[in-house]
Amino acid sequence: MTSKLPSYEPFALSAEQLREMTVRYAVNPLYLDNEEWLNEDNPFRRQLRPQVLPHLDFSTTLSRPEILDYSGLAAQRLLTSIYEADLMFLPKSGFAEKRADFAAFYSSSNRQLGELIRPALEQHVFGFLDEEVAVTGAWTKDSFRAFTERFETREPAGPLPAARAIRESTDPVRAAQMWLVQFAPDFLSEASPMIRNVLGYYGAVQSDWFKIIIDEYGYGVHDTKHSQLFERTLESVGLRSDAHHYWQFYLNSSLMMNNYFHFLGKNHENFFRYLGALYYTETTLVDFCESAIEVLTEVFGDTVDVRYFSEHVHIDVHHGRMALEKLIWPIIEQCGEGVIADIVRGFEEFQVLNEIADADFAAQIGWMDGGPANKALHEPVWAAISSGKVSAPVAHLVEPRGELSNTHLHDGDELCHIVSGTMRFVSGLNSYQILEAGQGTVIHRNRLHGAVIESEECVYEIHSVGDYRACLS
Structure with missing residues (x-):
């Protein structure tokens, strides 16, 4: 028994x-x-x-x-x-x-x-993508073909929000460097998430997908490997190219964009979603790279090495067609029309993540540029708090010289008020304000920042005001 x-x-x-x-x-x-x-x-x-x-x-x-x-x-x-x-x-x-x-x-x-x-x-x-992206209806080969044709004949989207933020920045060089840093988690180990999908056994598509990866790796020639080309781009504008040198300056959304492909590739139940996201990114990368070449050349002139981006302009029209014709259509033939909804879902999800990342980067550049204005806002916000007009939770801190607050963000607006000493308040790469006793700054919700103490001791307060504008009315 x-x-x-x-x-x-x-x-x-x-x-x-x-x-x-x-x-x-x-x-x-x-x-x-x-x-x-x-x-x-x-x-x-x-x-x-x-x-x-x-x-x-x-x-x-x-x-x-x-x-x-x-x-x-x-x-x-x-x-x-x-x-x-x-x-x-x-x-x-x-x-x-x-x-x-x-x-x-x-x-x-x-x-x-x-x-x-x-x-x-x-x-x-x-998990929010489950609610954010709804792919409904019974997808067929014909409806999917119409979907891809509409996408490929769409009107150009116009300048990238990130490019606009760089051009309109008070410090375009700093903004462009901050932008390039955001790509380092992805571009320095380029195609690594994709490789997760070419292991195993699933037929001819597996070999065709490997051809895209071979392209990314420069056909075995290190000097033409895409990650090596990006290293040269970084170095040509005065940035370091060692992996995660700028870890503390990666935005939440930048990590999210890179991690999304690891999430899909690591969990093979998301295989078909990966195909859709791959098709979207390979097809839109040409417009992205052309825009990147234009704005980087405007900012840095002839000193910037843009071969990473020009190389993608040349090959990604081919990769986009290959993703559709050599990967997606054969997989639909092999696995049936039931997988189309997942392919479309991955396509739509990555669009959503792109929109979030574009807006997040533009907001961070605005936050970096707004350092002097946010420092000036301290006076009226502090007046509202010190007079008792506004009551907010407060943290009292005492830190010694050299104490570094590693970069982080807050879920609501906060006021930093210096009681004594000196703080260097950092709002991004090469972006900071010096705060002395009696001064401070408004810290905006969701904006990456950190600080370092530059006096023997610094006594300061963090007031969680929620929305600083309520202190100004």
Whole structure:
């Protein structure tokens, strides 16, 4: 007589278990706060601010209005580290001094803890797409063909919102550098998420998809590998090209864009969604790259190396057609019309993420440019608080010289008020305001920032005002 087997139950962590395992993962010494703004040629170091994680609830699904809140940024930073433990990174030099970090990053403990919390983090930041994108109706080959024809004959979208933000910035060089930094998580390990889909066994499509990857890797010639071309772009405008050098300046939405493809590629049940997202990005990349060449040349002149973008202009018309004709249509033939809805869903989802990222970047440039204005806003907002007209929760802090608040953001507007000492308040790459006693700044909701203390001691207050405009009425 055989014993009765238990009923199958999908694995899931409780909210408390998830919080415990997330903190346990993030207190790895690799992930502790940095004492400098930049990581020096060490791709294993990523600042996850583990001291904040016990206060966050990753067991919920963020809504569209919440997706840029702090828990979204925290989750995207965690996911980037978890996904990239599947990839191979090495520093450009000095490996012997970083070997312990190498071993810790690729250790079984780090990977196992990451895999335990990954599904919940993915649901937390990408679950909103279930509500945001609805693909309805019975899709057929004919309706899908009409869908792709409408897309490919669409009117040009016009200048990119990011390009407009750069051109209109008070400091276009700084804005353009900040823009290029946002692509580093993707472009420096380009096509790595895609490779997740060419492993296994599924016929001729697998070989055709590999041809796109071979293109991305320069047909085995390192000097023409796309990531190498992007390194030259960075270096030509005075930026470093070592992986995650600018970790603290990645926006939430920039990590989200890169992580989305890892999310689809890591979870093979999303295979068909990946095909749709791939078709969208390969087809629109030509317009994007042409716009990038134009704005980068305007800002930097002939010194900027734009070959990364010009190379994509030449090949991505081909890649877009190949994604449709050599990957998507054969998969529909092989798997049936039932997969079309998922392909369309991936296409639509990546459009949504693009829109979020464009708006987020433009808002961050506006925030960086608005440093002096936000500093000036301190006076009327502080007057409303100090007079008792406005009451807001307050945190009192005392920090020594050199104390670095690693970059983060807040879910509502806040007022930073300096009681004594000096603070360098940083709102983005090469963007800061010096705050002395009696001064301060308004910190806008969802805007990336940090600070460093430049006096022997600094006493300051953070007032959570919610919406600073209520203090001005």
